[in-house]
Amino acid sequence: MENKTFSRIYAAIFTIFAVAIIIGTLLFFKQISNAIDNEKESLTNELEILNISINDNLDKLSQSAFLISKSNSLLEFEIDSSRYSPEQAYQLLLAKNFEDVLQIQSFSIKMMNNFEVFFPKTQQTLGTSAPYKNLTDKKVILFRNWLYEKNQSGALLSYYTNNLNSKNLESTNKTDYIVRVSVDPNQLLAQNMRSSDGVALIINNSIYTNNLFNDANKFFYDKYANGNTDKNSFITFKHNKIYLMSRYQDDQTPLFTLASVKDITHIMPNIILSIIAFLTVISILTAVIFYALSVIRRKIHQPLREVTSGLLEFQQSNYDYRINSHAESEYQYIIKNFNLLGQKITTLIQDVIDEQDRTKSAELKQLQLQMNPHFLYNSLSFIASAAKLNMTDDVIEMCYSLSDYYRYILSKSNGDNTIKMEMDAILTYLHIFEMRSQRLNYQMAINSDLYDIKFPPMLLQPIVENSIKFGIETSEDNLEINIKGFIQQEELILQVEDNGKIITPKEITYINQVILQGDDQTHIGLINIKRRLHYNFGKTTSLKVSQNTPRGLVVTIKIPVASLV
Incomplete structure (x- = not known):
């Protein structure tokens, strides 16, 4: 019971310990997750602000292009082109220094950009960029009429004030000129960024960054540009650093995608500090728990288990068992008194055994003293009568028989007596009665293999004496006594049969259930025999009386072979 109790205590402690570790681990990872989420939110906010800034700049550029397309000089060019040839109208526009206006307008936006006007009829361009024909290799229509154009020299984001015919670059609304504003994606990104690196502009799977020489950043950008991941954000490691990758695209302005990489290694000191704090708490908790378990085991569990073991030894009748323990407090008192109790029990048991030996010895001597006077008196009377009749041989035989019997x-004592010695004494006893009375006949059938078995003296003799007493003295018929000894079903069977007194079933029941149980103290002969049997061979022996046919009794003794020495 105590092992189960302490097993439950240990299980509960370890469960609490495991739950504490799990909760601490979850809180630790929650802290890391919160730190990363904060970095993600911060990076997303930065990209969102950058996206707004870029779109705002593009809107300003497109608005400027629109205002240029409505300038008085270009309106006068349309009028002039109707009165003069296209070349003459173009020369008049040049004379007004309109290219200077475009140059001034280009720098007024405070970023690297180009404003130009293309004249399809003359195939000539006014503006700050290279000739228009160098930018006609590829056009892709994007958001708000902004185009992504790319040629051998690079790529530009371009805005045209009029819709174009993609084949011959003429205005679809039949104007005589087309105003165009263009900006380099790298410059657009650099103009709006707050930091010097870490952000990429992704347009049509092309990557633009203000730091093309940062291989680590370019590697991260390629993950988004080449479609290697569909995640908007993830954590990656490179060059012993922790990087947070994020991607942002405004659904309302799908002109480009912003991708950013951020070194978040700076959060590691806090994480390491949290790890150290967590491991420290776990270590302290572990030490406290194991110390508590050690105290419980040393001061409570171990002494209690020793006391329990002692009680189990007592249940096995091992009263010599002593507890060797240095337990403290109340357990020291319990163990001390437990050992004292064991010592007292051992002493008491030995006293009881000694008293039983003395009692059995006294009972045997009392039985012998009860038999001897009456038996000796009758035998001496026979000798006196035989001497008067000059029956010298009978006198001699009787004297020798009495001498052997006594x-x-x-x-004899229990230690060296055997069944053969007991049977020889009984035969002598019967022979003495046979000489005194002509009405006694007897037979003995004992297997010779039983002769050497140790057997208490004077155990069967009282049974034979009862047969004679209640047979001859209560009847005038001849008395027959048969004594048998054999082994049957792992038991030694000894029987004394007689044909003496007629006995009723009620009397048989009374003998077995009252006299042999010791409830009738006036008949001590049979009960003493039963006690001696139990004393010498254990409680498994039995003594039972039954009716003989047609008259008399059968007294049966059964002793397990395993109990014989």
Whole structure:
């Protein structure tokens, strides 16, 4: 019971310990997750602000292009082109220094950009960029009429004030000129960024960054540009650093995608500090728990288990068991008194055994003293009568028989007596009665293999004496006594049969259930035999009386072979 109790205590402690570790681990990872989420939110906000700034700049550029397309000089060019040839109208526009106006307008936006006017009829361009024909290799229509143009020299984002015919670059609304504003994606990104690197502009799977020489950043950008991941954000490691990758695209302005990489290694000191704090708490908690378990085991569990073991030894009748323990407090008192109790029990048991030996010895001597006077008196009377009749041989035989019989009952003890000695004494006893009375016949059938078995003296003799007493003295018929000894079903069977007194079933029941149970103290002969049987061979032996046919009794003794020495 105590092992189960302490097993539950240990299980509960370890469960609490495991739950604490799990909760601490979850809180630790929650802290890391919160730190990363904060970095993600910060990076997303930065990209969102950058996106707004870029779109705002593009809107300003497109608005400027629109205002240029409505300038008085270009309106006068349309009028002049109707009165003069296209070349003459173009020369008049040049004379007004309109290219200077475009140059001034280009720098007024405070970023690297180009404003130009293309004249399809003359195939000539006014503006700050290279000739228009160098930018006609590829056009892709994007958001708000902004185009992504690319040629051998690079790529530009371009805005045209009029819709174009993609084949011959003429205005679809039949104007005589087309105003165009263009900006380099790298310059657009650099103009709006707050930091010097870490952000990429992704347009049509092309990457633009203000730091093309940062291989680490370019590697991260390629993950988005080449479609290697569909995640908007993820954590990656490179060059012993932790990087947070994020992607942002405004659904309302899908002109480009912003991708950013941020070194978040700076959060590691806090994480390491949290790890150290977490491991420190776990270590302290572990030490406290194991110390508590050690105290519980040393001061409570171990002494209690020792006391329990001692009680189990007592249940096995091992009263010599002593607890060797240095337990403290109340357990020291318990163990001390437990050992004292064991010592007292051992002493008491030995006293009881000694008293039983003395009692059995006294009972045997009392039985012998009860038999001897009456038996000796009758035998001496026979000798006196035979002497008067000059029956010398009978007198001699009787004297020798009495001598052998009394030598046996006065000198033998339990230690060296055998069944053969007991049977020889009984035969002598019967022979003495046979000489005194002509009405006694007896037979003995004992297997010779049983002769050497150790057997208490004077155990069967009282049974034979009862047969004679209640047979001859209560009847005038001849008395027959049969004594048998054999092994049957792992038991030694000894029986004394007689044809003496007629006995009723009620009397048989009374003998077995009252006299042999010790409830009738006036008949001590049979109960003493039963006690001696139990004392010498254990409680598994039995003594039972039954009716003989047609008259008399059968007294049966059963002793397990395993109990014989």
